[in-house]
Amino acid sequence: MHGYAIARRIKETSGDALIVEEGSLYPALNRMLVKGWLTAKWGISENNRKARFYQLTPEGRAVLRQEEKQFQSLVNAIFQVMHSA
């Protein structure tokens, strides 16, 4: 997806609860490119404009899984504390 689509997707899927600060979107994308978690390619968007499309690399996928696991255990921990009270 291209950068704008990523931001819009996050916003829509979370029902406007999570809004990506656009000022931090592109720096973050570039950091992930440096780390090799994404690759980028120029292409044509749905409205016929030239846009840069990003894609996860296998390494990026692995990192995503890792982060997801960590987030999940964090959430579980919080639940535990709240339900034991």
Next chain:
Amino acid sequence: MWDELRRRLGYFWRRKNFDSELDEEIRFHLDTRLDELMQAGLSDREARLQARREFGRQGPVREDSRTAWQFRLVEDLMADLRYAGRAIRRNPAFAAAAVLSLALGIGANLAIFSLTMEFLFSRPSVHDPESLAYVILGGGSNAAPEQYRFLKDAHAFEGLAGMNPETETNWRNGDNTYRLWGTRVTDNFFDVTGTPVAKGRPIHAGDQREAVLSDQFWRGRLGGDPNILGRGLVFDGQLYTVAGILPPDHRTLIGFGFSPDLYLTIDPSTAGNETTVMLYARLPAQMTRQAAYSHLLALCGDLDKIFPRTEYKWSNNTEIRGVTGLDRLKLLYGMPIAPFFGMLTTVVGLILLIACANVASLLLARAASRQHELAVRQSIGASRGRIIRQLLAESLLLAILGTVAGLLLNFALAGLANRIQPPLPVPVRLHIQPDWRLLSYAIGLATASTLLCGLMPAMRATTRDVQAALKLGERSVAARLGFRRVLVVAQLTVSVVLLLTGFLFLRNLSLSNSLSPGFDIHHTVWAYVRLVPERYSSKDPAESKSKIERLANRAVEQLRGLPGVESAATAAIVPLNDNVKIGNDIRVDAHSDAQHPLYTANWIGPDYLKTMGIPLLAGREFLATDRQGAPLVVILNQSMAHVLFGDRNPVGHTLRFHDDPPETVVGVAKNSKYFSLGEDDLPAVYWPDAQSSRAAVNLNFMLRTQHPESILKEVNNALGAIDATAAIDVKPMNRALGLALLPSRAGAALLGSMGALGLLLAALGLYGVLTYSVARRIREIGIRVALGAEPATVGYLVLRSSLALAGAGLALGGVLGYFAAGPLAMFLVPELSPHDPAIFAGVFATLLLVAIAATLSPTIRALRIDPVVALRYE
């Protein structure tokens, strides 16, 4: 990690495109949002405004996106260096002074480094020097042909070759005979060592009477003849074929710049002494030196059976040594050459310290004037570390420029050094070439200089107390002079040490020049004759001896007859040019207990002492009657007489050396110098050459004459007439002392110039600080003059402060110098103590003069200033 590095490098190449691509991406983002908003019903203008508002400020977005890719440090460094470059261009005088100081300091260090590396640690031009070893058998540096053959046939190593570098050879070219320095080698030498040749081919196993010439000999004496290969040249009366030419940068296994004219095969006709060889073994691939040593010890057992020796076994003092690096330094047998280079390196390091102190002082002055600007930067948000990094970049740039200039200086000096041929009895040539070792050392020096010069000023320029610095106002602040004063005192201290060293060596030289060697060098001529071995050698050593003796006697008679010659004599050894040390059991008269002194010896003809001007203290000289068959006689020198006989007169007593028949002492000679001008008194004995069995083809004729220069040609002709095939070299004795004086001359030249260089740099530093300190006091001076002070009083005031600095430096330097000078004693003649008060006084006086001179100019300028102007000076 490496992938990330690669990706970042990729960015580095695409830097320009990145910005425009990011632009396009942001534009796309905004346009897409614009479309959405317009579809939702906003007008074009409103949509645009909203889209942009939502996106936020673009500047940080671009900056942060870019930063994700950059090598932070490298980008910062590049920016800092560019900034430093601009600063330097704005202050060319300051930059010139700093770069010059560093160039001199670093250049001197690089020069000494190159010299030391090449002289002490050159790599021999052989294949794989690490697997080559020098074999010492039974404590002897050379091995006899029998032992060589035995070890070679035993296949103890992958290859065993022999080399004798101490051979001279007569080269007959037309009517002239020249004396060359050749190295005799076994036929497999080039194969075993893998020494490369530049033209032609090396000597191969099985070759006979082949020669490989050095590049210098081929170009210098043969005019670089392109058809030289395969031609024959006559060496020692035999025809040798030229097989090849060595490369110009050939370095021998001996090292230390030793550079023979050619390599020759050892042939059946080669004279006796020259067939002993130094053994070089090529160790098989897996064999360590330890293993080789054990292997060798086993073979020594076999040697004991086949070539038994009475006093010791073959395994005594047997050694396997490497041919590179520190192992090779053992060849120097305790000559203080390595310590000399160590001292040179230290001295030149001190010079660099002085130069760095100069630059640090300059940087301090500059930094002080920028304190306000730097405080402003810190208050905006620059971290202290960041500013320090930027200031260090300035000193880095200076250090880089200084190093480049220093390298150029080094190349120039190296070129000079490579052309020098020191007056040594063996040919020595250096091939100093820049290599990676020099480059790494240069980089190390540059880094060290950067830190030394820049760190302290950088830290002092950026202060923790930003508020206070900001309040100081924009104009140049009256910076505290304290630290610069410390630097100057340090420079002066180090200069004292440097000057001390320089003065000591200069005085040493003048003393050496005036040292009496104990014999007359101004009325003596030395004629060296090398006979062609073939014509005088025969199976019976006694026969060769008598042939040579007859020739020598005829020569002496002829020489005595020459006009102007007062007396003439033969000598086996010419003092201060070569010598032997012997340790032996000596028994006096009939006593059975022996003394065991170390002594030197010479085999001389009649009239030797008279010819050399060595006084005879008792008894008589040798006569023509002291020859073979006559009673054995010996002459002692004072020290030897004292050791063996105490205060008694030794004349008439007998001595027994080891197991030899008894000899009668017939005379006592005054002490003279034998090895070096600076030596302590050494016991010595003289034997009549006629009564020895020596049959050397090297003859020395000493002549006494009032005007040495005028008879050189006649002596040459007279000797040439007796044997036309001999190589003859005639010179006045005072020229022959070049070797003896070489250490003092080299020491004086090197250390004297370094002392001067250090003093110059310190003087510059002192001048800089004093100028600055006077400039600070211009208002004060103006007030004093306006109030009526005499110029002299004001001048004295300024002078006093500079003398205080100088005094502190001298005091510290004196103490430091006292301790530093102690170890120098090993390089100086015994008459000169390293703590000689006259030298210390001279050093102090010189530095005081320099201090006063450095103060003079700024003081005079200060006094000339119009008081009105001075009062307004900020």
